[in-house]
Amino acid sequence: MDSVYLCRLDDIPDGTSRGFDPWREGRDTVFVVRQGAVLHAWRNACPHYGTRDREVPLAWRKDAYLDADRSSIVCAAHGARFDIATGICTLGPCLGQGLQRVEVELAPDNNIYIPPQGGRRPI
């Protein structure tokens, strides 16, 4: 599988989040949170209700993955909060469980890619 281009670094303002549909599944299956030059990418699947067959989306609106002061990822289904850097649920229904990380690469030209196999679910 080839790398998948997501966007330019500038397309995600510092401190914000953005959803992507890298494998053209018809909805955002991955989201990226930018903290300075550091990017954290996660599958858009809450561990609380999610199953292999049905991934449960976190956002309440396109790209809305963070709380008001942008200090945590929040699942807008039942309010679970996740640490942005580790993906661990710190409060809510999936306490102690975690989001699935997606590898992303920031190229020297400031393009963001998912490298080959970077975001596929483990078989």
Added chain:
Amino acid sequence: MNIIGPDALVFGVDDLAACAQYLTDYGLAPAGNGRFEALDGTAIVLAHKDDAGLPAPMGTASMLRKTIYGVADQAALGAIAEELGRDREVKRLPDGSIEALDDMGFVLGFQVTVRRALDMPAETINAPGAAPQRKPNVVAVDENAPALPRTLSHVVYFVPDVPRAEKFYVERLGFACTDRLVGAGPFLRPAGTLDHHTLFLIQTPPFMKGIEHFTFHMGGPTEVMQAGSRFVNKGYQSFWGPGRHKMGSNWFWYFNSPLGCHVEYDADMDLHDEQWTAREAPAGADASQLFLFEKRDNWAPGGPPPGAAGAAERH
């Protein structure tokens, strides 16, 4: 205990502006002081989570702070105060309402209901073999129909001890169990309404205690579809639906929300009285939905619009 149903739900949220926008786009009318009203005056009330006027949070991710029930009259209010006063503190608030904790620690308010009587038609259908509900030349579809929430229908709680929670609502507040999802919990109907349920309880671990969802009744399935489609088109994230429940028969469509719970549109719920015998079914998708659709990109018979090839949206 002549409890009619929930008059209002009070939330302490971290993003007031987002929640206010969300509830307005959902179809509730801003009425000032953080209050967002349906057509009959039932409401969602928002405050910032640090607002000192709010009851204490539950210590979980839930943002629900209080469920305010509407009761028939002062006598009903007095009876509830007396009943709950036997073993817990019942506060009397300046607005004439009372406040007490349920057995799970949810804050409850009771007030003489603020609901305004509605006089609005239900959705009508024409079916072979039945007298037409719409006369000749009356069309059903109006793209610009308002499709607004009419009344606060029900609230669903995650509770750590369903038998104990159910006992409180049945024995102390006069609710009746209409149906039961085994493994989840009971659908509960208070004495002052025939609606299948205004409260549903789901068993969960203690760290999940709080609200799963709330919903307002719409005028019919078409309004659920119309309001839900508009909501999706404004960018809100569909979670489950549209579909139709088995128990209660209500049509549903659930959305994620910045209030830390699901928010639903529902319509056409069964009515029950004391002649009804509660049914039981194991909890699970099969038991809860008669059928389910999923929102996809619009297309007309003849094929998807140019450029949308295969890009069906799976919300």
